[in-house]
Amino acid sequence: xxxxxxxxxVGQRARIASRLMARAETATxxxxxxxxxxxxxxxxxxxxxxxxxxxxxxxxxxxxxxxLDRLTLSDQAIATMIEGLQQIVTLADPIGEISNMKxxxxxxxxxxxxxxxxxxxxxxxxxxxxxxDAAGLCIKSGNATILRGGSEAIHCNQxxxxxxxxxxxxxxxxxxxVQVIETTDRAAVGALISMPEYVDVIIPRGGKGLIERxxxxxxxxxxxxxDGICHVYIDDQADPExxxxxxxxxxxxxxxxxxxxxxxxxxxxxxxxxxxxxxLLYRTKDVELRADDEAGKILRGCDYPxxxxxxxxxxSTEYLAAILAVKIVDDMDAAIDHINHYSSHHxxxxxxxxxxxxxxxxxxxxxxxxxxxxxxxxxxGFEFGLGAEIGISNDKLHARGPVGLDGLTSVKYVVxxxxxxxx
Amino acid sequence: xxxxxxxxxVGQRARIASRLMARAETATxxxxxxxxxxxxxxxxxxxxxxxxxxxxxxxxxxxxxxxLDRLTLSDQAIATMIEGLQQIVTLADPIGEISNMKxxxxxxxxxxxxxxxxxxxxxxxxxxxxxxDAAGLCIKSGNATILRGGSEAIHCNQxxxxxxxxxxxxxxxxxxxVQVIETTDRAAVGALISMPEYVDVIIPRGGKGLIERxxxxxxxxxxxxxDGICHVYIDDQADPExxxxxxxxxxxxxxxxxxxxxxxxxxxxxxxxxxxxxxLLYRTKDVELRADDEAGKILRGCDYPxxxxxxxxxxSTEYLAAILAVKIVDDMDAAIDHINHYSSHHxxxxxxxxxxxxxxxxxxxxxxxxxxxxxxxxxxGFEFGLGAEIGISNDKLHARGPVGLDGLTSVKYVVxxxxxxxx
Numbered sequence: 001x002x003x004x005x006x007x008x009x010v011g012q013r014a015r016i017a018s019r020l021m022a023r024a025e026t027a028t029x030x031x032x033x034x035x036x037x038x039x040x041x042x043x044x045x046x047x048x049x050x051x052x053x054x055x056x057x058x059x060x061x062x063x064x065x066x067x068l069d070r071l072t073l074s075d076q077a078i079a080t081m082i083e084g085l086q087q088i089v090t091l092a093d094p095i096g097e098i099s100n101m102k103x104x105x106x107x108x109x110x111x112x113x114x115x116x117x118x119x120x121x122x123x124x125x126x127x128x129x130x131x132x133d134a135a136g137l138c139i140k141s142g143n144a145t146i147l148r149g150g151s152e153a154i155h156c157n158q159x160x161x162x163x164x165x166x167x168x169x170x171x172x173x174x175x176x177x178v179q180v181i182e183t184t185d186r187a188a189v190g191a192l193i194s195m196p197e198y199v200d201v202i203i204p205r206g207g208k209g210l211i212e213r214x215x216x217x218x219x220x221x222x223x224x225x226x227d228g229i230c231h232v233y234i235d236d237q238a239d240p241e242x243x244x245x246x247x248x249x250x251x252x253x254x255x256x257x258x259x260x261x262x263x264x265x266x267x268x269x270x271x272x273x274x275x276x277x278x279x280l281l282y283r284t285k286d287v288e289l290r291a292d293d294e295a296g297k298i299l300r301g302c303d304y305p306x307x308x309x310x311x312x313x314x315x316s317t318e319y320l321a322a323i324l325a326v327k328i329v330d331d332m333d334a335a336i337d338h339i340n341h342y343s344s345h346h347x348x349x350x351x352x353x354x355x356x357x358x359x360x361x362x363x364x365x366x367x368x369x370x371x372x373x374x375x376x377x378x379x380x381g382f383e384f385g386l387g388a389e390i391g392i393s394n395d396k397l398h399a400r401g402p403v404g405l406d407g408l409t410s411v412k413y414v415v416x417x418x419x420x421x422x423x
Numbered sequence: 424x425x426x427x428x429x430x431x432x433v434g435q436r437a438r439i440a441s442r443l444m445a446r447a448e449t450a451t452x453x454x455x456x457x458x459x460x461x462x463x464x465x466x467x468x469x470x471x472x473x474x475x476x477x478x479x480x481x482x483x484x485x486x487x488x489x490x491l492d493r494l495t496l497s498d499q500a501i502a503t504m505i506e507g508l509q510q511i512v513t514l515a516d517p518i519g520e521i522s523n524m525k526x527x528x529x530x531x532x533x534x535x536x537x538x539x540x541x542x543x544x545x546x547x548x549x550x551x552x553x554x555x556d557a558a559g560l561c562i563k564s565g566n567a568t569i570l571r572g573g574s575e576a577i578h579c580n581q582x583x584x585x586x587x588x589x590x591x592x593x594x595x596x597x598x599x600x601v602q603v604i605e606t607t608d609r610a611a612v613g614a615l616i617s618m619p620e621y622v623d624v625i626i627p628r629g630g631k632g633l634i635e636r637x638x639x640x641x642x643x644x645x646x647x648x649x650d651g652i653c654h655v656y657i658d659d660q661a662d663p664e665x666x667x668x669x670x671x672x673x674x675x676x677x678x679x680x681x682x683x684x685x686x687x688x689x690x691x692x693x694x695x696x697x698x699x700x701x702x703l704l705y706r707t708k709d710v711e712l713r714a715d716d717e718a719g720k721i722l723r724g725c726d727y728p729x730x731x732x733x734x735x736x737x738x739s740t741e742y743l744a745a746i747l748a749v750k751i752v753d754d755m756d757a758a759i760d761h762i763n764h765y766s767s768h769h770x771x772x773x774x775x776x777x778x779x780x781x782x783x784x785x786x787x788x789x790x791x792x793x794x795x796x797x798x799x800x801x802x803x804g805f806e807f808g809l810g811a812e813i814g815i816s817n818d819k820l821h822a823r824g825p826v827g828l829d830g831l832t833s834v835k836y837v838v839x840x841x842x843x844x845x846x
Contacts, residue, residue: 019763019787019789022786022787022789023783023786023787096786102808104806104807104808106801106806108794108797108801108806110806110807110808113785113786113793115786115789117819117820118789118819200819200820201819201820221644221818221820239842241842242841242842245842245844246840246842246844248844249844249845250844253844253845340442349838349840360446362536362837363445363446363519363536363538364442364445364446366442366445366538366541367835368835368836369835369836369837369838370536370835370836370837370838371531371837371838371840372838372839372840373839373840373841373842373843374531374838374839374840374841374842374843374844375840375843375844375845377844377845378529378531378838378840378843378845379836379838383527383529383531383533383845384527384533384836385525385527385533395644396540396541396623396624396833397540397623397624397644397820397821397833398820398821400833400834400835400836401835401836402836410819410820410823411823412790412791412792412793412823412824413791413792413793413802413807413823413824413825414785414792414793414794415772415792415793415794415795415797415801415802416795416796416797417669417772417794417795417796417797417798417801418665418796418797419662419664419665419668419669419796419797420796420797420798420801421668421669421671421672421673421676421797421798421800422672422676422798422800422801422806
């Protein structure tokens with residue numbers, strides 16, 4: 001198989017399909033989503049068999065348990081996929097919306113129309129549910145999509161692809177609107193990110209290694225985030241009860257998520273009050289605390305069993321584990337400086353009752369999501385009310401923060417004239 | 424001079440200045456703009472002298488007349504710069520605007536705040552007025568900017584830079600918020616586009632050669648457009664009078680602009696009626712018509728003096744001259760196919776009285792500005808009501824079409840909580 005030629009063909013077919021998707025009516029797109037959900041329900045046993053093949057191969061290749069877990073298409077996972085599609089059906093169709101139509105002195109009327117991006121390439125790891133989530137969101141937003149899932153899930157993804165195509169055709173939409181790459185050859189990824197003429201945007205979902213490589217090599221713009229080094233800053237005018245609750249939740253609700261707090265900053269004046277209280281909670285979860293000198297003194301003073309000295313590296317480490325960096329700062333200005341220097345610009349939160357500091361923190365912290373008196377764990381498409389999430393962006397151009405249907409769209413200017421010419 | 428080190432220093436200083444600019448108040452930014460305008464008025468004679476040095480050097484180097492023209496800072500050009508700054512003062516400050524604040528079932532309130540992009544690098548050719556336009560728009564939108572003008576304008580640009588810094592300092596803003604690169608060494612451009620850690624976006628303004636090179640080499644996202652291959656499609660249900668007026672204006676109002684029509688598409692059924700009429704007008708401007716077979720027959724039938732046979736290359740050529748490609752098409756579907764294939768996705772217009780075709784054309788033509796019954800020449804920030812324009816984008820991510828102040832901003836999610844945690 002000539003990979004370059006194969007991916008070029010896929011790209012050309014996607015481009016053609018994208019034109020038809022761009023003009024598809026809402027009811028037609030919803031019909032396709034419903035048919036896909038029905039097909040998945042009907043073929044659940046076959047999907048589990050295909051998934052079993054992937055799991056057997058993965059075990060034979062010695063894949064680690066966490067990976068196998070993500071690869072597994074359980075009955076629950078299948079039900080969640082179906083539910084996800086049904087939920088996308090209920091979301092408002094963003095396409096075709098015209099806003100801000102205003103008459104200009106020349107007589108023309110100018111506004112903006114929301115339109116699909118075109119062709120979206122999605123590169124992800126061995127989670128078969130992403131195949132359906134991504135296909136569903138791209139169909140609803142009128143895009144064509146090229147999906148490249150992890151090679152470990154190839155059988156399952158191909159089985160899902162067949163059902164997606166069945167649903168598209170059943171609704172009268174082009175089967176090429178969703179194409180799942182049929183080869184596990186890694187050269188396919190290189191080809192996919194090198195054809196801006198057929199692919200409008202790449203959304204990588206996966207580990208830092210994958211994304212760093214794609215950033216270096218991609219010729220196509222990306223919607224991506226590299227990591228989540230999120231902060232909570234407890235101001236000296238914080239409500240201590242809120243502070244403790246939030247700092248505990250932000251670290252311990254889940255360790256492996258990108259919106260989990262990795263560094264806790266505490267104003268010097270309030271540290272002796274809140275840090276020992278927090279330590280009692282972190283102790284129940286056996287959290288390792290990597291503390292600066294001052295925080296370390298307080299923690300050792302209350303016999304915290306698991307304190308180490310933070311190094312410079314800790315301030316820019318995403319632990320994704322029961323580890324937390326802790327630092328005492330002079331005041332909010334010092335906290336903002338620290339955050340703007342070390343944060344991955346994902347999500348940062350202040351706990352304070354002070355109005356002026358709230359407003360300054362919100363404005364001056366340069367991150368995709370900035371919060372006051374709330375856990376960083378809320379930075380999520382569902383929690384923000386987007387209805388669904390295709391990913392999260394730490395970048396400032398185009399989509400920023402959790403990316404929902406709107407992030408898969410663009411706007412163009414539309415002009416209604418009556419024969420006007422420029423003079 | 425170590426160029427790499429110099430540009431890194433410039434970038435670091437810009438990043439620091441950008442933090443201060445992001446929190447600057449509207450009145451302070453307006454004060455700086457006003458002070459710069461006053462300084463330009465005061466120092467107009469000195470500016471003209473600096474410009475004379477550039478012009479002398481340019482003449483000695485044998486620069487062509489059109490280039491010298493753009494390089495010249497006439498009294499009129501100086502007055503226009505001052506006026507431009509005063510106009511930017513009157514524009515609403517986009518920064519800090521919070522929209523869509525909605526309560527979520529969890530109790531948090533989620534919305535979006537408009538914020539500056541950060542540091543904007545602008546690379547342009549020998550037009551000194553761009554230095555002031557760009558500086559003004561970046562100041563108003565709370566960004567820091569690094570300006571790299573054409574080397575031919577170095578004396579004039581440095582003189583302008585001094586006045587900009589004077590205005591910034593006078594208003595209490597950091598002088599580093601606007602830095603004009605002090606070297607004409609081309610390596611500076613390479614360094615500037617290679618430091619995403621200090622520069623958030625690059626806006627190139629210049630010829631196709633410059634922009635193609637930057638696309639290949641830039642490590643920083645760009646807001647750019649490559650060329651303007653704009654179309655007018657005259658539908659068989661067009662009002663012939665509007666059609667003739669628009670197709671004449673779109674080509675002949677100005678030849679050298681990116682929103683000038685380069686290809687005219689005419690529905691077969693109406694061609695014998697409108698093309699001879701149009702030919703009478705084009706004849707007055709001695710426009711060369713590169714026609715397909717059918718259009719050629721009609722044009723020769725009415726003795727048009729300057730018809731040649733269009734080749735495949737003509738459909739994707741931006742003439743920027745009194746040359747127009749003309750093609751007869753079956754119907755609107757054929758026109759849309761042609762446009763989506765050959766257009767540079769800049770601006771395309773349909774002339775028709777048919778409602779359904781209007782709506783389909785607006786939705787299905789994949790360009791930054793899509794018009795009905797209006798000249799493509801309207802695709803412009805001032806005409807669209809943006810107040811000012813930093814450039815035009817043919818891309819779909821982030822800004823698309825004419826880019827005004829909003830295009831120099833991003834939004835971040837802001838969350839107002841009351842101690843909420845995720846459960």
